[in-house]
Amino acid sequence: xxxxxxSPHLTWTNVAIGGTFILFNVVFSAFLxxxxxxxxxxxxxxxxxxxxxFLLTLILGPVFSxxxxxxxxxxxLFNLLGTLEAVLVKSKRRFSYMFPSVxxxxxxxxxxxxxxxxxxxxxxxxxxxxANYS
Numbered sequence: 267x268x269x270x271x272x273s274p275h276l277t278w279t280n281v282a283i284g285g286t287f288i289l290f291n292v293v294f295s296a297f298l299x300x301x302x303x304x305x306x307x308x309x310x311x312x313x314x315x316x317x318x319x320f321l322l323t324l325i326l327g328p329v330f331s332x333x334x335x336x337x338x339x340x341x342x343l344f345n346l347l348g349t350l351e352a353v354l355v356k357s358k359r360r361f362s363y364m365f366p367s368v369x370x371x372x373x374x375x376x377x378x379x380x381x382x383x384x385x386x387x388x389x390x391x392x393x394x395x396x397a398n399y400s
Contacts, residue, residue: 281316288312337394341380345373 292305329336349369353360385393 285312285316334392334394341377342373345369345376348372348376 288308292308295304295308326340329340346369349365349372352368352372353365357364381393384390
């Protein structure tokens with residue numbers, strides 16, 4: 267899908283339209299008598315998503331304007347945090363040298379896929395330009 271090199275400009279109206287779809291699902295779930303926690307879970311997830319995206323925009327906007335070193339720092343940080351979660355929180359069994367093994371696996375998969383996807387699928391030149399994320 268080629269967007270002509272420009273990313274869409276989204277406004278709070280777009281967020282409101284998405285919110286009406288979620289509100290429809292909440293009302294529909296309640297009307298059908300589905301589990302009582304489904305409408306509450308949908309509402310909480312929707313509000314959390316909007317707040318998280320708003321905060322990410324505020325935080326990552328200045329970071330991405332810092333150039334390639336800021337993007338590299340974020341990539342390293344996210345890989346370290348993901349490795350910590352996988353090793354310390356998610357795994358029930360551990361083995362010697364698990365942390366460097368998982369870190370190497372995550373960095374060796376996420377970074378090349380991100381570069382290839384950004385460069386070729388999204389046609390970003392240079393590949394660290396965050397035009398489609400801001």
